[in-house]
Amino acid sequence: MRTRTKPALKPNTLKQYEAACERLKENFADFEPREVLQRHVVALKLHMAETPNMSNRVISVLRAVFTYALEHQIVDSNPCIGVRRHLEHKRDRYITHGEFQAICANSSDNMRAIYEMCYLTGQRIGDVLAIRLADISTDGIAFKQEKTNARLLVQMTQDLEELIARVKALPRKIRGLTLFCSPRGGKPVHYSSVKDAFAISCRKAGVEDASLHDLRAKSLSDTDDQGNDAQKLGGHTDAKMTQRYLRLRKINKATPPRLFSTLDKVSN
Structure with a gap:
């Protein structure tokens, strides 16, 4: 898998994938490829819910691994199919x-x-x-x-x-x-x-x-x-x-409505 995908990946992306692989080893060390089911993938996704970006990356790598395994007839299906990604929130931290x-x-x-x-x-x-x-x-x-x-x-x-x-x-x-x-x-x-x-x-x-x-x-x-x-x-x-990188947002200024009592005084 590594030798096949490595030439197509940028060095930084490869490092991220390798980090994701380490997380996969921790969670699926005792599994044979055919033993990994969709419910196991979902459980891993939920387990990593507090780090949605990493969770999505791990699932993406696992999906690629099983695509490779499926093409080489190591498994009969890809358990990652149908597992949706976490919603990734846009980072808005601005260093003053x-x-x-x-x-x-x-x-x-x-x-x-x-x-x-x-x-x-x-x-x-x-x-x-x-x-x-x-x-x-x-x-x-x-x-x-x-x-x-x-x-x-x-x-x-x-x-x-x-x-x-x-x-x-x-x-x-x-x-x-x-x-x-x-x-x-x-x-x-x-x-x-x-x-x-x-x-x-x-x-x-x-x-x-x-x-x-x-x-x-x-x-x-x-x-x-x-x-x-x-x-x-x-x-x-x-x-x-x-x-996506700009974090100095211009603040809109709006005029609020007046209270009804104020409007009554103006009309009288």
């Missing part, structure tokens, strides 16, 4: 400027630079960690987005220029090919390290319900609020996709 400053203040110099690069470029964390020194020019930073393969040049600004200079000045025993690398070995920084460090920084800063992915939403939201093109910065071909 004060919260972002507090998070950065409670971070190491290395991690702070990564968070700030996520914000200034508006790119996904995987694309930020993959920035090579060769991708940086006086024009800006060139990206080829891992998820969409879209090419994008984030134009150089004074903030970006100063941040890049600060990153290059960080102490390194070995300088790697990527802008961000481990202080000792010079290897690219791993996503899980940044994710864990961000959670620790948030806890120290007293910032709740914030995730590393909220930095991209903050960047695109602030870009839109400042009158710039958030869709271009996000690398989206569809404006609807950009709207």
Whole structure:
């Protein structure tokens, strides 16, 4: 199954699928493929109801596994057919400027630079960690987005220029090919390290319900609020996709009706 699907999946998607597979192993370790019935899949779905996104991903992976097994005559049916997905609520968490400053203040110099690069470029964390020194020019930073393969040049600004200079000045025993690398070995920084460090920084800063992915939403939201093109910065071909990231909603102002007693006084 892995060798068949791996070439068609992006690295980040593959990691998510592998995490889903671990959850499946925990729940179906004692089952033979033909023993898994629809009621077992439904039970798993309900068991994971508190994490609907992960639950949906796990069921999707299980559905793909049984599709493969069905095609190879390992099973006679796919027990995932007819099992509906959880309704996934849209995340609307917006990290304020004060919260972002507090998070950065409670971070190491290395991690702070990564968070700030996520914000200034508006790119996904995987694309930020993959920035090579060769991708940086006086024009800006060139990206080829891992998820969409879209090419994008984030134009150089004074903030970006100063941040890049600060990153290059960080102490390194070995300088790697990527802008961000481990202080000792010079290897690219791993996503899980940044994710864990961000959670620790948030806890120290007293910032709740914030995730590393909220930095991209903050960047695109602030870009839109400042009158710039958030869709271009996000690398989206569809404006609807950009709207999913915008979390600075304009507040509608409405005039309420007057009380009847007030209307009587005016008429008299």
